[in-house]
Amino acid sequence: xxxxxxxxxxxxxxxxxxxxxxxxxxxxxxxxxxxxxxxxxxxxxxxxxxxxxxxxxxxxxxxxxxxxxxxxxxxxxxxxxxxxxxxxxxxxx
Amino acid sequence: xxxxxxxxxxxxxxxxxxxxxxxxxxxxxxxxxxxxxxxxxxxxxxxxxxxxxxxxxxxxxxxxxxxxxxxxxxxxxxxxxxxxxxxxxxxxxxxxxxxxxxxxxxxxxxxxxxxxxxxxxxxxxxxxxxxxxxxxxxxxxxxxxxxxxxxxxxxxxxxxxxxxxxxxxxxxxxxxxxxxxxxxxxxxxxxxxxxxxxxxxxxxxxxxxxxxxxxxxxxxxxxxxxxxxxxxxxxxxxxxxxxxxxxxxxxxxxxxxxxxxxxxxxxxxxxxxx
Numbered sequence: 020x021x022x023x024x025x026x027x028x029x030x031x032x033x034x035x036x037x038x039x040x041x042x043x044x045x046x047x048x049x050x051x052x053x054x055x056x057x058x059x060x061x062x063x064x065x066x067x068x069x070x071x072x073x074x075x076x077x078x079x080x081x082x083x084x085x086x087x088x089x090x091x092x093x094x095x096x097x098x099x100x101x102x103x104x105x106x107x108x109x110x111x112x
Numbered sequence: 113x114x115x116x117x118x119x120x121x122x123x124x125x126x127x128x129x130x131x132x133x134x135x136x137x138x139x140x141x142x143x144x145x146x147x148x149x150x151x152x153x154x155x156x157x158x159x160x161x162x163x164x165x166x167x168x169x170x171x172x173x174x175x176x177x178x179x180x181x182x183x184x185x186x187x188x189x190x191x192x193x194x195x196x197x198x199x200x201x202x203x204x205x206x207x208x209x210x211x212x213x214x215x216x217x218x219x220x221x222x223x224x225x226x227x228x229x230x231x232x233x234x235x236x237x238x239x240x241x242x243x244x245x246x247x248x249x250x251x252x253x254x255x256x257x258x259x260x261x262x263x264x265x266x267x268x269x270x271x272x273x274x275x276x277x278x279x280x281x282x283x284x285x286x287x288x289x290x291x292x293x294x295x296x297x298x299x300x301x302x303x304x305x306x307x308x309x310x311x312x313x314x315x316x317x318x319x320x321x322x323x324x325x326x327x328x329x330x331x332x333x334x335x336x337x338x339x340x341x342x343x344x345x346x347x348x349x350x351x352x353x354x355x356x357x358x359x360x361x362x363x364x365x366x367x368x369x370x371x372x373x374x375x376x377x378x379x380x381x382x383x384x385x386x
Binding site for chain 1: 135136158159160161164166187188221222286287290331333335353
C-alpha cells in the first residue's frame with residue numbers, strides 16, 4: 020500500500036509522467052514493483068481499480084455553509100433567513 | 113480584514129490552515145508541506161481517502177475530520193465541532209496544522225472560523241493557500257475569468273436568496289449535487305431540486321444554453337471529467353457533490369456609452385496637460 024502511495028506521488032510530481040499514456044505509465048510502474056491494482060488503474064485511468072487495494076471509503080467533501088449560521092445551540096438552519104440580514108457564510112475567494 | 117494579534121501577545125499554541133491542492137503529488141506547495149511536517153498534530157478534511165493516506169505518510173499524528181459528519185446531522189454542527197477539536201489542541205499549547213483539500217479558504221467555513229477564534233484568544237493563526245478546484249477548472253476548461261468576468265455561487269444560494277446574475281459573465285455553481293438542501297443535513301438532492309435551479313437560471317439563460325459539468329482529477333492517474341449538457345437537461349443529469357457546473361456567458365458585453373464619454377473627457381484633459 021505505501022509503495023502505491025509513493026508511486027502515485029512520483030507520477031503526480033513528474034511532468035513526464037502526469038499526462039503520460041496509460042501504457043507508458045504501466046511500463047514505468049511494472050519496473051518499480053507496482054501492485055497489480057495500480058498497474059491496472061494506471062493503464063485504464065480508472066481509480067476504481069484501486070478499490071481492491073485500499074477498500075471503498077465514503078468521503079464527504081462539503082465544507083461550506085449555504086446560509087447564515089444561527090447560534091450554536093440551534094441546529095435547524097432551515098428555519099431562518101430572508102430577513103434582509105442574509106449575507107451568506109460561504110467564504111469568498 | 114482581520115488584523116493578526118501582535119507576536120508579543122501570543123500564547124504558545126498556534127494553527128495553520130493549509131491547502132492540499134486537488135491532485136495527489138502535483139499541487140501541495142513546499143510551504144504547506146513544511147507546515148504539515150513541523151506541526152505537533154495534523155487535522156485532515158480531504159476529498160479523497162487515498163490522499164488522506166498520502167498525508168498520513170507525512171506526519172505520525174494525522175486525525176481525519178470525516179467521522180464528525182453524520183447522516184441526518186447538520187453540517188453546521190460538524191463544522192463547529194471541527195473548530196472546537198482543533199482549538200482544544202491550540203489551547204493546549206500545541207502547534208496545529210489543519211489540512212483541507214484544494215484551498216482552505218474557498219467554500220470552507222471552519223478554516224476561516226478557527227483562525228478568527230484562535231486570533232481572538234491570542235493565538236497565532238495563519239492560512240496558507242492551495243490550488244483549488246476553481247484553479248483546475250480554469251486550466252482544464254480553458255476559461256480566463258478576466259475575459260468578461262466570472263461569478264461563483266454555492267448553488268443553493270441562488271435558490272435561498274434573491275441573487276442577481278450577470279449572464280454576460282461566466283457563472284460557476286458549486287455543490288449542485290446537493291442544491292436546495294436548506295437543512296444542511298443532506299449530502300445529495302434529486303432532480304426535482306435541480307429543476308428548481310433550472311427554473312431560477314432560466315430567468316437569465318435560455319433553456320438550450322450550454323452547461324459544463326466538471327470534476328478535476330484527485331489522483332494523478334486520472335484525467336478531469338468534463339461533460340456537456342443543456343440547461344434544460346441539467347435536472348435529469350446526475351451531478352455528484354464533487355462536480356461543479358459552469359455556464360458560459362449568454363450575452364456579449366454591452367458598451368457603457370455615458371461612462372465611456374466621461375473617460376474620453378478625462379483622457380482629453382490628461383492629454384492637454386502633457
